[in-house]
Amino acid sequence: xxxxxxxxxxxxxxxxxxxxxxxxxxxxxxxxxxxxxxxxxxxxxxxxxxxxxxxxxxxxxxxxxxxxxxxxxxxxxxxxxxxxxxxxxxxxxxxxxxxxxxxxxxxxxxxxxxxxxxxxxxxxxxxxxxxxxxxxxxxxxxxxxxxxxxxxxxxxxxxxxxxxxxxxxxxxxxxxxxxxxxxxxxxxxxxxxxxxxxxxxxxxxxxxxxxxxxxxxxxxxxxxxxxxxxxxxxxxxxxxxxxxxxxxxxxxxxxxxxxxxxxxxxxxxxxxxxxxxxxxxxxxxxxxxxxxxxxxxxxxxxxxxxxxxx
Amino acid sequence: xxxxxxxxxxxxxxxxxxxxxxxxxxxxxxxxxxxxxxxxxxxxxxxxxxxxxxxxxxxxxxxxxxxxxxxxxxxxxxxxxxxxxxxxxxxxxxxxxxxxxxxxxxxxxxxxxxxxxxxxxxxxxxxxxxxxxxxxxxxxxxxxxxxxxxxxxxxxxxxxxxxxxxxxxxxxxxxxxxxxxxxxxxxxxxxxxxxxxxxxxxxxxxxxxxxxxxxxxxxxxxxxxxxxxxxxxxxxxxxxxxxxxxxxxxxxxxxxxxxxxxxxxxxxxxxxxxxxxxxxxxxxxxxxxxxxxxxxxxxxxxxxxxxxxxxxxxxxxxxxxxxxxxxxxxxxxxxxxxxxxxxxxxxxxxxxxxxxxxxxxxxxxxxxxxxxxxxxxxxxxxxxxxxxxxxxxxxxxxxxxxxxxxxxxxxxxxxxxxxxxxxxxxxxxxxxxxxxxxxxxxxxxxxxxxxxxxxxxxxxxxxxxx
Numbered sequence: 001x002x003x004x005x006x007x008x009x010x011x012x013x014x015x016x017x018x019x020x021x022x023x024x025x026x027x028x029x030x031x032x033x034x035x036x037x038x039x040x041x042x043x044x045x046x047x048x049x050x051x052x053x054x055x056x057x058x059x060x061x062x063x064x065x066x067x068x069x070x071x072x073x074x075x076x077x078x079x080x081x082x083x084x085x086x087x088x089x090x091x092x093x094x095x096x097x098x099x100x101x102x103x104x105x106x107x108x109x110x111x112x113x114x115x116x117x118x119x120x121x122x123x124x125x126x127x128x129x130x131x132x133x134x135x136x137x138x139x140x141x142x143x144x145x146x147x148x149x150x151x152x153x154x155x156x157x158x159x160x161x162x163x164x165x166x167x168x169x170x171x172x173x174x175x176x177x178x179x180x181x182x183x184x185x186x187x188x189x190x191x192x193x194x195x196x197x198x199x200x201x202x203x204x205x206x207x208x209x210x211x212x213x214x215x216x217x218x219x220x221x222x223x224x225x226x227x228x229x230x231x232x233x234x235x236x237x238x239x240x241x242x243x244x245x246x247x248x249x250x251x252x253x254x255x256x257x258x259x260x261x262x263x264x265x266x267x268x269x270x271x272x273x274x275x276x277x278x279x280x281x282x283x284x285x286x287x288x289x290x291x292x293x294x295x296x297x298x299x300x301x302x303x304x305x306x307x308x309x310x
Numbered sequence: 311x312x313x314x315x316x317x318x319x320x321x322x323x324x325x326x327x328x329x330x331x332x333x334x335x336x337x338x339x340x341x342x343x344x345x346x347x348x349x350x351x352x353x354x355x356x357x358x359x360x361x362x363x364x365x366x367x368x369x370x371x372x373x374x375x376x377x378x379x380x381x382x383x384x385x386x387x388x389x390x391x392x393x394x395x396x397x398x399x400x401x402x403x404x405x406x407x408x409x410x411x412x413x414x415x416x417x418x419x420x421x422x423x424x425x426x427x428x429x430x431x432x433x434x435x436x437x438x439x440x441x442x443x444x445x446x447x448x449x450x451x452x453x454x455x456x457x458x459x460x461x462x463x464x465x466x467x468x469x470x471x472x473x474x475x476x477x478x479x480x481x482x483x484x485x486x487x488x489x490x491x492x493x494x495x496x497x498x499x500x501x502x503x504x505x506x507x508x509x510x511x512x513x514x515x516x517x518x519x520x521x522x523x524x525x526x527x528x529x530x531x532x533x534x535x536x537x538x539x540x541x542x543x544x545x546x547x548x549x550x551x552x553x554x555x556x557x558x559x560x561x562x563x564x565x566x567x568x569x570x571x572x573x574x575x576x577x578x579x580x581x582x583x584x585x586x587x588x589x590x591x592x593x594x595x596x597x598x599x600x601x602x603x604x605x606x607x608x609x610x611x612x613x614x615x616x617x618x619x620x621x622x623x624x625x626x627x628x629x630x631x632x633x634x635x636x637x638x639x640x641x642x643x644x645x646x647x648x649x650x651x652x653x654x655x656x657x658x659x660x661x662x663x664x665x666x667x668x669x670x671x672x673x674x675x676x677x678x679x680x681x682x683x684x685x686x687x688x689x690x691x692x693x694x695x696x697x698x699x700x701x702x703x704x705x706x707x708x709x710x711x712x713x714x715x716x717x718x719x720x721x722x723x724x725x726x727x728x729x730x731x732x733x734x735x736x737x738x739x740x741x742x743x744x745x746x747x748x749x750x751x752x753x754x755x756x757x758x759x760x761x762x763x764x765x766x767x768x769x770x771x772x773x774x775x776x
């Protein structure tokens with residue numbers, strides 16, 4: 001059964017990747033700005049321009065360019081960056097692990113704060129703790145990274161001197177960008193855990209468990225939380241997908257050389273091959289995380305059968 | 311190496327320089343962005359450079375115009391060797407300039423297409439023979455010299471530069487590490503895009519030097535810090551507002567004059583620009599060798615501006631679209647100009663676009679008004695490229711399609727004073743200002759001064775006071 005699901009997901013994955021390739025290729029050629037102009041500037045002859053255009057294959061019909069691109073990608077060759085002449089696979093190899101590391105730590109921070117806090121406020125529903133934490137979490141989730149990031153830098157780096165402001169030089173450099181991303185995520189998870197848990201806490205089987213004298217901790221953690229976990233897993237999966245898509249602003253502010261920063265810079269410089277490769281990697285991450293979420297979802301809830309309907 | 315110490319980290323002997331934009335390409339034959347050119351000036355040495363008045367002066371070599379089509383260059387006897395200790399000779403110069411003929415994608419190749427032959431006389435002397443006479447040929451030889459042996463091996467200069475300049479390349483990962491040849495002083499360039507983060511890193515002690523690219527309020531904040539030294543200097547980079555002459559309304563000189571009188575440059579400089587910023591009247595600042603006659607400022611006079619628009623027979627308010635980049639300071643300046651122009655009954659609509667889209671629109675003439683800055687312009691050849699009738703894109707930078715036979719003939723005669731005056735009267739650009747330059751550094755750093763064109767040349771002398 002699990003094999004069927006994986007097969008199903010894999011075929012979906014191919015369709016999505018092909019769609020992404022078609023879309024990015026078409027869209028990037030519609031955006032104003034010409035890489036040849038960006039590379040050569042304005043003081044070159046028309047002949048030189050045409051020579052470079054031919055050299056980059058940009059003089060070919062779009063469909064032919066797309067065919068060539070598909071062929072290269074199928075062979076794992078993303079080509080060279082137009083600007084830095086660096087192999088793009090090398091750029092992805094250096095930038096993607098940085099994003100992955102940041103995303104995992106942000107997720108860990110978000111989940112380890114958000115889920116316990118969500119349980120706590122669900123148990124204190126309607127009391128002052130519930131209101132206070134709800135207000136804080138709404139505020140946190142509304143804080144943009146370009147504001148929260150510098151505030152964290154000011155407090156933890158400049159005033160307290162505990163952590164570096166930005167960069168990737170030291171092991172501790174990851175803490176502030178991960179906190180910037182993780183705090184927002186924790187606020188979302190707090191709200192989601194609270195709502196989800198409150199829904200199941202009034203269910204008959206919880207009442208039955210309590211009537212049978214099961215300990216309250218067991219009722220919450222073993223019975224209620226397991227049922228409430230499904231929407232939380234969905235949110236975690238979606239957020240993880242977004243984080244792997246590159247937290248563009250956070251990576252830029254913290255000079256974190258991740259995939260998001262690479263993507264934005266390639267768009268600014270009209271470095272078409274880099275942009276296409278980044279979008280493909282991001283899309284692939286998104287699809288893989290969603291597939292993984294789906295599998296975890298089914299494992300967490302035995303009512304959802306592999307390969308069938310619930 | 312870095313130790314937390316009450317919010318401030320102690321430094322080793324390395325000087326860390328935070329820049330808004332890291333260099334893109336360290337091969338001087340390809341580099342076009344300002345950061346790459348600024349670093350390449352330090353890694354390589356060119357035959358010719360410019361003095362403070364922008365006149366070409368010998369750098370690696372002296373020259374004589376040995377015939378109408380010939381220039382003879384003699385390399386300095388005391389020149390530095392390449393960083394691999396190999397002696398720099400005339401064959402390296404020849405190989406560098408010869409390589410442009412085989413490079414398909416060098417933005418500078420066209421500059422050297424007039425070279426017919428390069429003949430080596432001896433290790434220290436070579437002759438450039440041209441196809442057509444060009445009295446300004448030496449001014450073009452500002453590309454750093456590369457070792458011939460490395461060129462032959464198709465060495466990757468873009469990522470592993472090898473020159474004979476004062477700074478030697480060490481490594482390039484998420485920072486660019488360089489080392490000064492004379493005393494092994496290590497200098498690192500760190501890219502920090504966000505200006506606030508750059509200042510926070512500076513306050514924290516993670517970097518030791520900043521130059522330019524900060525909003526004036528952050529500069530003022532740094533000036534208030536006793537442990538920080540902020541040095542400012544006049545600037546020479548020219549900011550302007552360009553008109554599109556394909557637009558029937560803007561072809562009218564009175565309308566352009568009205569726009570010029572509708573901007574209060576002095577108020578803008580005083581309120582939102584850094585120290586030492588100056589109003590501009592032409593592309594070249596007063597200290598440039600062509601700036602002999604002082605030109606009159608276009609004063610802020612909204613009443614006169616309105617009068618001029620009425621005389622032009624326009625229905626008021628006049629609606630104009632101004633394109634600029636998304637840079638926060640550029641948008642802020644545009645907003646102020648919008649408010650000032652409103653007093654002259656000019657309704658300015660601001661469209662801020664990402665750099666690629668904005669610059670593409672400018673090059674394609676898809677604008678009414680746009681704002682840009684000319685950076686590091688030395689030679690009056692710019693008049694021909696920016697204003698001559700034959701220089702419409704893609705043949706030059708005449709993006710507004712300005713065409714004036716009188717100016718064309720003045721430029722051809724190289725009567726720079728008269729050409730400057732003509733441009734001032736005709737207003738293809740509204741001259742705005744030369745933005746001041748500044749550098750912020752720790753108190754114990756010495757021998758660093760910002761250059762008027764924003765170059766980082768003093769990285770060759772910067773040091774800690776001990």
